[in-house]
Amino acid sequence: MTSNFPLVIAVDGPAASGKGTIAKALARHYGLPFMDTGKLYRACGLAVRLAGHDPYDADAAADAARRLDPALLDDPDLMSSLNSDYASIVSSHPAVRAALFETQRAFAAQPGGAVLDGRDIGTVIAPDAPAKLFVTAAPHVRAARRHAELAGKGGSQTLEDVLADIHARDARDSGRSAAPLVQAADAALLDTSDLGIAAAVAAAIDLVEKAISARRR
Numbered sequence: 001m002t003s004n005f006p007l008v009i010a011v012d013g014p015a016a017s018g019k020g021t022i023a024k025a026l027a028r029h030y031g032l033p034f035m036d037t038g039k040l041y042r043a044c045g046l047a048v049r050l051a052g053h054d055p056y057d058a059d060a061a062a063d064a065a066r067r068l069d070p071a072l073l074d075d076p077d078l079m080s081s082l083n084s085d086y087a088s089i090v091s092s093h094p095a096v097r098a099a100l101f102e103t104q105r106a107f108a109a110q111p112g113g114a115v116l117d118g119r120d121i122g123t124v125i126a127p128d129a130p131a132k133l134f135v136t137a138a139p140h141v142r143a144a145r146r147h148a149e150l151a152g153k154g155g156s157q158t159l160e161d162v163l164a165d166i167h168a169r170d171a172r173d174s175g176r177s178a179a180p181l182v183q184a185a186d187a188a189l190l191d192t193s194d195l196g197i198a199a200a201v202a203a204a205i206d207l208v209e210k211a212i213s214a215r216r217r
Ligand SMILES: Nc1ncnc2c1ncn2[C@@H]1O[C@H](COP(=O)(O)OP(=O)(O)OP(=O)(O)O)[C@@H](O)[C@H]1O
Pocket: 013, 014, 015, 016, 017, 018, 019, 020, 021, 022, 038, 145, 146, 149, 192, 195, 196, 197, 198, 200
């Protein structure tokens, strides 16, 4: 179904829940631009690491966020476990979030709409988005998927290590005071624990269609 309003789709959820896979598929399906907002925080974490700063140093992290080098968004180390940790630590600083806010907000405000995935899209970046999904899956399922992904890229982390990383990141993302990971009151919950990618994407399209219909009424 096409919408007669800008179709902004907010996709949030915990680490490795499959929200990026779903958000990209939604962007393809609806012909919309897509932003993986986690990459901004990952690039900030990487900049802090490369400069040898402590990720808990809010001033250094905010400075890195304000001068973010776009080349870092394509760095091969962006998605490593170590960098995931840095990203989740720097993202807890309110000044870092403030520095990255406008880029995300402007992307969401494009005339034809957009799809963004992250932790606070439906709550902070695009609170008026007509379609919001909160994608989740059981921690052991998320860990198994991420472990397979990392192993496919030559990684040597054990499944237990990946699960511990995911638990640590979830706790930090949900427990911080600045824009914590939380399901927006008007977001549809999509648990993909028992769904393969094709089924999860089909379920997501179904939920977006329902949201479009509801907005038209
Ligand atoms: N429904 C699914 N069934 C099986 N594998 C899946 C499913 N959804 C995603 N995956 C796989 O799980 C891994 C994590 O998915 P994805 O990168 O989309 O998660 P994410 O929530 O965006 O992660 P992150 O928070 O780290 O950015 C990928 O390897 C992806 O191919």
